[in-house]
Amino acid sequence: MNETSIKNALYAILFVAGDAVPIAELAVSLEISQDTLLPIIEDMIIQNAQNDAGILLKKVDKKLQLCSNPRYMQYIDKALQPIRKSRLSQSLLETLSIIAYKQPVTRIEIEQVRGVACNYSLAMLIERGLISRSGRMKTLGNPMLYVTNDEFLRHFGIESLKDLPSLNLTE
Amino acid sequence: MIMNTIEYRVKIEQFQGPLDLLLHLVGKARIDIEEIFVSKVTGQYLSYVASMDSLSMDRASEFLEMAAMLVYIKSRMILPANEFDEDMEEDPEQDLIARLKEYKAFKDASGTLKEYEIDALKSCYKLPEEVAFPNEKVVLEEMTMDALIAAYQEVLARVPDTKPEHIEEVAIHHDIFTIKDRSRHILRSLTDMGSASFSSLFSGASSKMEVAVTFIALLELMHENLVSISQSTSYEDILITRTREAAAV
Numbered sequence: 001m002n003e004t005s006i007k008n009a010l011y012a013i014l015f016v017a018g019d020a021v022p023i024a025e026l027a028v029s030l031e032i033s034q035d036t037l038l039p040i041i042e043d044m045i046i047q048n049a050q051n052d053a054g055i056l057l058k059k060v061d062k063k064l065q066l067c068s069n070p071r072y073m074q075y076i077d078k079a080l081q082p083i084r085k086s087r088l089s090q091s092l093l094e095t096l097s098i099i100a101y102k103q104p105v106t107r108i109e110i111e112q113v114r115g116v117a118c119n120y121s122l123a124m125l126i127e128r129g130l131i132s133r134s135g136r137m138k139t140l141g142n143p144m145l146y147v148t149n150d151e152f153l154r155h156f157g158i159e160s161l162k163d164l165p166s167l168n169l170t171e
Numbered sequence: 172m173i174m175n176t177i178e179y180r181v182k183i184e185q186f187q188g189p190l191d192l193l194l195h196l197v198g199k200a201r202i203d204i205e206e207i208f209v210s211k212v213t214g215q216y217l218s219y220v221a222s223m224d225s226l227s228m229d230r231a232s233e234f235l236e237m238a239a240m241l242v243y244i245k246s247r248m249i250l251p252a253n254e255f256d257e258d259m260e261e262d263p264e265q266d267l268i269a270r271l272k273e274y275k276a277f278k279d280a281s282g283t284l285k286e287y288e289i290d291a292l293k294s295c296y297k298l299p300e301e302v303a304f305p306n307e308k309v310v311l312e313e314m315t316m317d318a319l320i321a322a323y324q325e326v327l328a329r330v331p332d333t334k335p336e337h338i339e340e341v342a343i344h345h346d347i348f349t350i351k352d353r354s355r356h357i358l359r360s361l362t363d364m365g366s367a368s369f370s371s372l373f374s375g376a377s378s379k380m381e382v383a384v385t386f387i388a389l390l391e392l393m394h395e396n397l398v399s400i401s402q403s404t405s406y407e408d409i410l411i412t413r414t415r416e417a418a419a420v
Contacts (some may be wrong), residue, residue: 067295093285098277113277114190116190
């Protein structure tokens with residue numbers, strides 16, 4: 001399989017899947033190593049950006065997914081009026097950012113930072129699928145631990161937690 | 172003071188909590204967080220809390236707790252240090268400053284995330300697709316009956332023997348009284364006298380089981396509309412009478 005065929009096959013797989021597909025699985029399906037596949041993916045991402053392509057490849061954690069180019073949102077709106085995801089309120093954003101940086105984190109730890117009760121925010125974030133429960137902390141009362149998930153990365157358009165804005169604690 | 176109160180009358184909903192309010196006041200005073208206790212911020216915070224008129228208990232307590240903490244820290248600065256304070260491992264002033272800084276860091280980060288969010292919401296993702304290929308067939312290659320039997324025996328060997336080791340013997344007695352018998356008994360008592368009192372139906376009963384089954388039989392007869400019941404006054408014996416339908420049977 002030459003590079004062009006690999007690229008074409010990638011699009012075909014991702015189009016059919018819709019969802020994010022682990023890059024490791026893509027490599028197995030294409031019968032190439034991940035080391036071969038990764039630079040090809042990077043190349044495709046750069047090419048798409050240069051060409052202002054309608055469909056972009058997006059890395060979400062160690063998965064790959066197709067998404068529409070934000071540049072063409074207004075036309076998608078006109079054509080389809082898709083259900084727009086709403087933005088998060090300030091209290092949800094604050095709670096979510098604490099989870100993102102401190103995960104896995106308990107409700108008490110979040111409340112210590114914010115200085116307010118966070119039950120409602122946590123319930124809303126779970127309902128919106130941006131955070132998940134991840135077991136319990138092995139300490140008194142076994143409190144629930146919260147983590148962010150893939151939907152969180154997608155919602156903010158970042159590839160991994162490494163892409164979070166840096167936290168300035170010294171100021 | 173009254174002027175201050177009006178000046179800082181801001182909607183409580185505007186703030187995420189006492190830390191948020193403190194940061195707002197620090198920003199308004201154009202000072203660094205470290206300078207908070209040598210500034211007028213404590214006084215401003217207190218007059219702000221005093222101006223809150225309607226507030227849910229939950230939220231008010233969060234703001235009041237912080238007010239108490241601020242007053243305590245101020246008082247420590249004015250009063251000479253006592254032994255108790257020197258023994259304390261944590262310095263409430265530095266502790267609060269650290270909390271404020273931490274909160275500010277997350278608040279700032281959430282502001283940046285908000286910008287990320289605005290950009291990211293312009294991209295659309297597809298939902299996971301249920302992949303169903305047409306003409307999908309299951310092909311069993313080189314499948315023989317022997318292989319099938321072997322596979323079955325393998326499964327049997329894997330399943331643990333679930334036969335219980337000890338079976339307790341339970342005697343199940345034959346029902347002496349049946350609803351059918353008791354119905355017949357009731358109807359017979361009625362045929363002899365045209366009607367019968369409720370208590371007379373149970374007068375010859377030898378066991379609780381007989382009473383229970385007779386009662387169920389009576390309910391059954393009423394359900395089938397073969398008997399009707401009447402009572403002249405409260406607590407009087409109930410009279411059971413054959414219906415016309417029953418006479419016809």
